[in-house]
Amino acid sequence: MQTETAIFAGGCFWCMVKPFDTYPGIQKVISGYTGGHTVDPTYEEVKTQTTGHTEAVLIEFDPSVVSYEQLVEIYWNQTDPTDALGQFQDRGDSYRPVIFVKDAKQRKIAERSRTALANSGRFDKPIVTQIEDAQPFYPAEEYHQDFYKKDPARFELEEAGGRQAFIEKYWK
Template sequence: MSKEETAIFAGGCFWCMVKPFDTMPGIKKVISGYTGGHTVNPTYEQVASHTTGHTEAVEIVFDPDVISYEQLVEIYWQQTDPTDAMGQFQDRGDSYRPVIFVKNEQQKKVAEASKKRLEDSGKFDKPIVTKIEPAKPFYPAEDYHQDFYKKNPLRYQIEEAGGRDKFIKDHWSK
């Protein structure tokens, strides 16, 4: 019987955060949703109003015997601009801020060590501002937001073209 753990990451629009994880071995599911706010079970419209305190995020259910939390954090960094605290690419505001939401002390240690390595690498000219915060309740988004890249490939490509794809190629390609 395989193990299950969860990780929660925010990096702009949750639509763009699903595919990079969804295609990795050991990933059981990736759920788009909302976390970090004060409204119970918010709707997309409520979160988009910037009044609930929530951030769009993905909850990743994974088998730690196949893919580690540390590997997930490394994949996460490579989907974001860790120097932009007020959103990601064309998605602006608190609901799009980059955050690693940690569920326990081990995740916190891994995330902090990874962030420190990135800071020390000199890869970016600006400070690394991605937050590491304790996980709060995660609320799955409406069904039409789930697996968006599969259901709406054309709209997903337009979303990626908003600067994310170019930034990733320019900064994270090996």
């Protein structure tokens, strides 16, 4: 089986795992940090907003089952693409929305999708989600992995911080 990877940042990485993890063709979803200047950062370092890292998820997927285009669509449906300063109750650079692309093919797909979203009229504010080249990805600490399964009650509180209401309003 061939696998490819995709990296998306859309606020707290806890909330970005479940939508991808339950989709056919997804092999693994890893919470972590990317885009910064600190090597192998910790959660405590990243949350200080001084490492330049963004909380993100790295998705390993089987492209014969799910395409990168489909993953980008799932991504949009989990985020507020009009908020560059974080996502929902999570504020700051470490929570900014970014599609990290690994090659020209992914960039073209992401840019085309962002343009289509901007032209759709779905939002009355500009689409500000960035598309950036992938940087080294550092897996987060084990207790962050599959958090929605490990601590469902706390996960639900995070989702209730505005994300779920936004998704219902704009994406359902």
